[in-house]
Amino acid sequence: MDARDILSKLRHDVALTADEVTWVAGALADQSLSDAQAGAFAMGVCRNGLSAQARVALTRGMCASGDVLSWDLDKPVLDKHSTGGVGDCVSLVLAPALAACGAYVPMISGRGLGHTGGTLDKLEAIPGVGVMLDEARLRAVVGQVGCAIVGATGAIAPADKRLYAVRDVTATVDSLDLITASILSKKLAAGLDGLVLDVKVGSGAFMKDVSAARDLAQALVETANAAGCPTRAVISDMSQPLVPSLGNALEVAEVMRVLRGDVQGPLVELSATLGGVLLAGAGLAADAEAGAERIKRAIADGRAAERFGAMIAALGGPVRFVEDWQRFLPEATVVREVTAQESGVVTAINGEALGLAVVGLGGGRMVESDKIDMGVGLSDVVRLGTRISKGQPLAVVHAARPAQADRAAAAVRAAITLGESAVAAPSLIVEYLG
Structure with a gap:
């Protein structure tokens, strides 16, 4: 050649x-x-x-350019990948829930990219957690706990690592073919028996319209299946944050409220939907609906929380994190409500702008070497369709300094549109493929 x-x-x-x-x-x-x-x-x-x-x-x-894992386990090896959104902490709920339902989940995840948060960064908001495991340790944690959320080592798909670095500086990130190969090369290297893809669409996602999201989902599903990994995709709505918090420790807190059974909502619904697809495809449920119910039961009865706690301990975090999680998560020094300057109905939320506001607070990276402030972000973000009176809160800013809080408050007000007419809440699940 x-x-x-x-x-x-x-x-x-x-x-x-x-x-x-x-x-x-x-x-x-x-x-x-x-x-x-x-x-x-x-x-x-x-x-x-x-x-x-x-x-x-x-x-x-x-x-094939690096290490490719193979597993000799008694249950299917499953995983999920999201194309990125704001307030999206599904992985932290789904991985332990799948493990509680009998699957093994070696989830190779990433860090924040642009306006979207990274699963590894969220995990590292928990003191002591280390996400870079060698193969022997990864196998031990997966075998013992049932799940491990970790970063890709240099031995996993090195060709992708090199090409991505080139793409990042040559304005070629947004190629459907290169995105597909990049995502799937790392997932296939994990030796999976099944994969579900959560392709986001809306203001908080990279894909802003359904047509573009469908094209990407179709390319991912067709390529993964042709490469030998049974794969389906779900297109899910990201016209507003999935949970009402953005920021690493704040999103872990949302996960803990779900795992402890304190709240329901979109995070549980999307986790159950994606998990149901995986369990059905792997023969661990009669169909996707039955699989979704299994995931919900694993969350409701505390089995998912137990697996999550065991994973955190195995990754070096606190042994009793699940029982006393509020004590361990970092908090910001400045906490301030952002109030509405007029009355109206929330008709639109610019999720990307909210994500960039969190980056501006120090909750993400402007350059690769930036150190993240794990405690900053936004919480209590209003939902689409909510009627707000002047002076009521649109969100709460968590910042390290007052000047940062001021800038974030202005960004929040600019990102949330108030109108006169009521709007219908969008459907969380837009479409299934594969």
Whole structure:
């Protein structure tokens, strides 16, 4: 293979073969493709796309560029992936609930990206928790607890790690083909028996309209299944935050209220929906509806909380975190209500703007080296359709300094639209695929 020939074909919109794309994946991993050539490849794919066959080959090639786990367990190995949203802490509920229902869940997760929070960052809001495990420790935790939420080591899909770094600085992140291969190469490397994809759509998601979300979901499902991993997708609404809190410790607190049975709502419903799809596909439930009920029971009777607590302890966190979680989570020093300056009905919420407000508070990263303030964020964010009187709170800001709270309050007011007419609450589940 010759990189120049492959890049020339891409530039002239000539379809690449599966062998050519597989070679590129290997060359990314072993450094035989230069940074300039990797950037040209990413730009070519972004401009002209790949065939379905080539997309599968790229996914498989990047997966095979590093370690690929295999499991010898008595129950199915399952996982879920979200394309990112605000107030989305489903993984922290779903992984232990699935484990309580008899599945094994080696969930390789990520950190915050843009305006969206990262599952690993949320876990690290719990003192002592370490999410970077070697393979032996990952296997031990999964075997003992049933679930482990961890970061990808350098040995998992190194071709993807290199290509993503190139994409990040060459404005080629938003390629459907490259997004698909990036997500699935890491998931397939986990040796899964089943995967469900939560593709978000709306103001708080990367995909703002249903058509774009459907295209991504279809590409992910088709590619994953062709690569040998049984996969379905759920398109879910992100026109407002999933839970009323944004920020690492604040979202962990929402998870604990759900796991302790204190609250119901969209977090439970979406977790049950995604878990039901997985359990049905793995033969652990008669159908998705029965699977969803199993997930809800595991949450309601405390079994999911028990698994979560065991996982936190196994990752180095407090042994009695579930029983006394309020004592361990960090808190912000400035807590301030953001009040409405007029009366009306909440007709729109700009989730991306709220997410960026949290980043501005220090709850996310502006650059990769930034240290996150785990205690800051927003809580008690109003829901769509809520009628608000002047002076009532729209949200509560949790900040490190008063000036940061002032900026966040202004961002919250700008992100929440009040109107005169009542609006119907959007459906949480938009569509199923696969």
